[in-house]
Amino acid sequence: MNRDWLPLKTTPWTLGLAILLMFVLTGTTALPQRIDYWLLDSALLAHPAxxxxxxxxxxxxxxxxxxxxxxxxxxxxxxxxxxxxxxxxxxxxxxxxxxxxxxxxxxxxxxxxxxxxxxxxxxxxxxxxxxxxxxxxxxxxxxxxxxxxxxxxxxxxxxxxxxxxxxxxxxxxxxxxxxxxxxxxxxxxxxxxxxxxxxxxxxxxxxxxxxxxxxxxxxxxxxxxxxxxxxxxxxxxxxxxxxxxxxxxxxxxxxxxxxxxxxxxxxxxxxxxxxxxxxxxxLLIKPAPAWASIALAVITLMALSFLLPRMRPIRTVFACILAGAAILGLYTVMLGAFRVWLPVAHALIIAALAFPIASGLRLAMTNRFLNRQLDELVRSPRITLPEPSKRPPTQLLEHFQALFQPQSWLLTEDADVLSLRHLDLSDVPAELEPGRWHHTGNQSWIRFYRGNTCYTLGFSLPNDLSRDAIQRYLSRLKLSSDTSAEIQPQPRENISARIERVKVATDRLNHMQEFIRRSFERMPDGIIVTDELGIIRFANGHIEEWFGEPMPSLGGLPLTRLLEGYDPRETPPWHETVSETLTLLQSRTVDLKVREKDFLIHFAPFALPHSTQYGIIANISDISELREQQRQHREAIDFISHDVRSPLVSQLALIEQLKRDPGHINQSQLEQLGRLARRSYHLAEEFVQLARAEQLSETRFYECELLAIVENARDSVSEQALEKGISLQLQGTEDLWLRGNAELLERAVINLLTNAVQYSPPGSAVSLQVFRAGHQACLTIDDDGVGIDAEELPYLFDRYRRQKSSELAGIHGTGLGLSFVKTVIEKHRGEIYVTSKPGEGSSFTLKLPIADPLT
Structure with missing residues (x-):
């Protein structure tokens, strides 16, 4: 039923008529007269003549x-x-x-x-x-x-x-x-x-x-x-x-x-x-004319009826108290100074009735508004997030199948089997505790209740590195429903029922806002929302992090001012891009550079609610890694076109020469062809190893020991060192266990040892020291080689970059070896340091986190 026509608004007319009605009802009793007599007696008793x-x-x-x-x-x-x-x-x-x-x-x-x-x-x-x-x-x-x-x-x-x-x-x-x-x-x-x-x-x-x-x-x-x-x-x-x-x-x-x-x-x-x-x-007191009391009551009624609807609720009570105090003040002055008794009970009753009546009208209007809003909330679409504990068991199984792709499963209802594959009742563990997951090898089982019905669910997970993570996830997942929380007494009073409806609606809105807020915060991109004037009204955490602006200062800041402050440009200017998005209602995509990082910002207009204007949603994507990959791709093309192509061209030219005169093949030509082939193979190997290092993730980590890795790397380089008469001296006897990829770590140590041997003079020594420093396992490699110039140290680990001194000395490299070492160490959450002086040698130090720092 539509009740919009009911006059429940707190207006001067509605409030005045309501007070007047209650006043007339009160006036039919002896209450006003008793109040007037009581006030008079109190005044006479307080100050006897x-x-x-x-x-x-x-x-x-x-x-x-x-x-x-x-x-x-x-x-x-x-x-x-x-x-x-x-x-x-x-x-x-x-x-x-x-x-x-x-x-x-x-x-x-x-x-x-x-x-x-x-x-x-x-x-x-x-x-x-x-x-x-x-x-x-x-x-x-x-x-x-x-x-x-x-x-x-x-x-x-x-x-x-x-x-x-x-x-x-x-x-x-x-x-x-x-x-x-x-x-x-x-x-x-x-x-x-x-x-x-x-x-x-x-x-x-x-x-x-x-x-x-x-x-x-x-x-x-x-x-x-x-x-x-x-x-x-x-x-x-x-x-x-x-x-x-x-x-x-x-x-x-x-x-x-x-x-x-x-x-x-x-x-x-x-x-x-x-x-x-x-x-x-x-001192004799004269009663005021009868019309004076009525006039005072009418003035009080009109004043309160006009003022109260325009006041906040908290000020309403003070206004009524102030009106009562003013009436009593007038009464006292008339009685004491002018010896006139003015009955004020009618005016006081109006002042006393005004507050509860005004509050009642406001409460009725609020109640009516809440009911209408609640009805609209019920009819409005919403995102539902049903708890897993309230989903049907068969639906849960379907969701687990879609999510984990189990090899086998079993679902039972009491003693009846609902679904199975490659599992039967004999596979169910005997010690299942209701509501708690039980993991045995690659199998996960749980027993839970829906009402009085008992369900048993189990499935087999892939036996790979993701199994442990999935089982930890399942242990956090609650499937048993709390029946005590579902049974709630229904409120008997109408106002209590409405309050309960408001509470449920408020909780739903809070959950929705929390869901949206967390969704925006966990988005991989930065989000900025503006109003119709391009003023920032919302920004997620990525914006605060990337721009270095605290969240309170972002709110109310013009979007153009934020962008101009970090990436000023003339063509096209930021204000033009933002204004065209709002005026032409066309999307824009622009490059953005903030603090040496590359971003792509996409401007999209959207209609503001309850308005004919449009705001802007700006989606900012971090493309620094993509740009770096593009740069590396270009460098790789340059590398392949020059460093890889050059030995291949030389090989082809030498082969053509041998074809023309196959009877005069000497040993030097064959050795030269072998060197060129080995160089091509070495280039390809380093290129492949670097690609493997860049794709390394913790899913390929396992327990490994640093001293054993260093010993294997030393043995791999020992023949090369022996040819130059260089001794490899290893110090360290403590087993230091890491969680990582031993193959790539060994390859990184080999690269460092190969460089040390290559750049060290014959008959010198290369020192390898393995030790523990706090919660880190460390390796230091010292050589007595030619050293590295100070201006080249900042770029030492850049890919495809070679030292000028090495090139002049005739030592040809790819520029990928040290880049590979740094990539591997960073993938293991470690650090690498280098100290060097020309003519005095170099020292490389690796620091990697220990697997169990408490042991």
Whole structure:
């Protein structure tokens, strides 16, 4: 099913709609309100307001009830308290006690109130009975006339039941009463701005949050009975506003506050006293308009919806954290500096939801992309490299037959024979260990399992030098399958299944890349791949080795600059060849010389993936050996045309002369003909020996002993030395075993001894010394001959090159003898050195690796 139409991209619209949907769902719960209350309470608790020093409480507490009797007390008792506080110098007296019913002591209380002049009484809004409508419960008429102010005592409880503030004005009809704290400050009732309201409708205005000074008992509090019965205390009440109200349990109203919750509620009179304290210090907090919270949430939603899709995933979380911190910073500034409470829970919830929603959308988009890529990967062609342990046994046998050409074989399945030739069950070794190859002579056997089926495979290899190498190769080849690795639990979760698919696809791609990389690295040629501008993007190890450029410096280097730096040319210039390959899309093949080595570079254009442009694949082949062979071929042609042709022509001329006068053949003519024939034979022999040396490989090596080789070579040259009276002195008794070709090594030593005898004066001596130096077997040949000029030493081992001194002395050679010696020694991974001075003789030293250096 094609799901490309699904809007799973992380765009401002998709992210904004997703956050808005989650926000609306969250807004249907009480979570935003609880967060706002929690933030407000945390701020108020962290920084409690300072208590005003001009406020005191006179509490109608349990002790006063015990001293003065049950409630209600006679009003002349309250008159006595007012008189005592008046004598103490109290500036304002505020009663949080209702005097709604008339009493015979109202006159006495009214006189005391008038004598003080500033007594505030409460008004309560409640129905007179359960059958009546809401009405104002005012003090009795005498008291109402004596009071200097009236204030309402209603404290507002929030939705969670906690008292955090009150309305500064509350009333019914056309008049709003100030709160008890505002009345104490001299505020008068005000007319309502709403006309035509029924007289029983409660009207409230100017809600304020009260930052309390602390829990219950924070303000200075004195017992009612103590103040009434004790002498006046001007030091406690002078110039202060004194609140009088009930704090006894079950007598007055109790309010849970942010400081107390339900553990120690605060009395109403304390709450009103704290309200006056905050009002005097201008600390009352005004709630922000409802639209401000919504506006902040909308701004946060738009900002995050616009920014997050353009950010990296790691920056998304920091952006959301920064947004939350900015919202809390704004909240703190508004609350602390401007005394405005701005609910920010909606904005915080959006900031908290933005990250998981954005991550979820990105995850969904990534998951969808991975599924599409995995589907394309499954459909795309790929190179399969099945393990030998998973191939059918019959197929394995076919592969072994094609690879090794065995002379005989046997394949069985349990007790059944699947294929055989010249082998039967009696040839199977009894001690076969499953999964391990067993080699007996030229036969190789293995027993392996496919599931619960046992297979036995064996074949006979050619009995030549390649047998050991093939058996070592087979020992590294695993044919048994590991069943424990094949049984893997299938993931149950959908995301786990996809992760497993990604892992399998990634492993497959890694194996493919490793296969391609190793293939390129092991190619015999150098490979360079460029982009559409001719910039090198890939090069294998041969390029790094041949050009001497480290791999990091090759990447990003123009191909023309690399080639011009090592082989500058004018016709045609490199930039022209490279540009024509890219523009004309035609292949080019050009010679290249790098560090005295010859190469052939082939430029081929190829189409770049997902592009209309072409790049270049440059294949660089090392043809130094081919050019050297061509040079040797030309030298051989020159050699044959001159050195070989010359004695043959002389022989033919002499034979023609003898034919014309067959009756006058003398001995000198026959000797001359024999010398020419021997020279031709010698030339041909050296030419053949050099060709054999150049074709020598380690497959023709075997164990041989150096001292025996030198002794045989000495014996071969002894007759030639005896003719000149030259003694061959051999020193050395230690057996030094080598791995090499004794025949060619002996021929090389013979060539050196022949030269030593040929160039040494009669009656001299040639010394041969065989010894061991570390892990090398050494041979030194010293003579007392004419020596070699210093300018000829660097070219001594070049083929077809002869010394000028030898030619002038009449000693004719082919120039192949020393070249043959050097070729043989190098094929044996050895070294040859020569030291010589004209007139003092020469010294040749051979060094060859010992077969077993640890013995």
């Amino acid at each position: 300072d208590a005003s020093s001009d406020i005191a409480l006179v509490a109608i507490d349990d002790f006063s009830l015990a001293q003065l009797g049950r409630w209600p007390w006679p009003r002349h008792t309250h008159a006595g308290l007012i008189t005592k506080l008046h004598e103490s110098g109290a500036e304002t007296i505020v009663f949080d006690v209702l005097f709604t019913e008339p009493s015979r002591d109202d006159a006495a209380l009214g006189r005391a109130m008038q004598a003080h002049g500033k007594v505030i009484l409460p008004v309560h809004l409640s129905p007179a009975s359960s059958r009546m409508q809401l009405s104002e419960q005012l003090p009795a008429a005498p008291l109402l006339r004596a009071a200097s102010g009236i204030g309402h005592v209603h404290v507002e409880l929030d939705h969670d039941g906690i008292a955090r503030g009150l309305y500064l004005f509350n009333g019914m009809g056309q008049q709003l009463w100030p709160s008890l704290a505002l009345a104490a400050s001299g505020a008068a009732p005000r007319e309502t701005e709403i006309n035509g309201l029924p007289p029983f409708v409660n009207v409230r205005d100017d809600y304020r949050i009260v930052p309390l000074t602390g829990g219950a008992g924070t303000l200075p509090t004195y017992s009612y009975s103590d103040v009434l019965n004790a002498p006046p205390a001007p030091e406690l009440f002078r110039g202060k506003t004194v609140f009088v109200g009930a704090t006894a349990a079950g007598l007055g109203d109790i309010l849970p506050t942010p400081f107390s919750r339900l553990s120690r509620p605060m009395s109403g009179v304390e709450f009103h006293a704290s309200t006056l304290s905050a009002y005097q210090q201008k």
